[in-house]
Amino acid sequence: MLVVGLILLLLGYLLHVSILYTIGVILLVIGAVLWILGAVGRPVGGRKVWF
Numbered sequence: 001m002l003v004v005g006l007i008l009l010l011l012g013y014l015l016h017v018s019i020l021y022t023i024g025v026i027l028l029v030i031g032a033v034l035w036i037l038g039a040v041g042r043p044v045g046g047r048k049v050w051f
Helices: 001-015 019-040
Strands: none
Touching: 001 019
């Protein structure tokens, strides 16, 4: 999710497409939150590990 968010963020910035930029930021934030919660060992949505 982090990689897809970063790609969309860069594409939106370079191509000046605001919807891609917005979706990229949202995916980056969600991916970062899930990554941090998983790193501290807290289960998210009933799952300990997200693949």
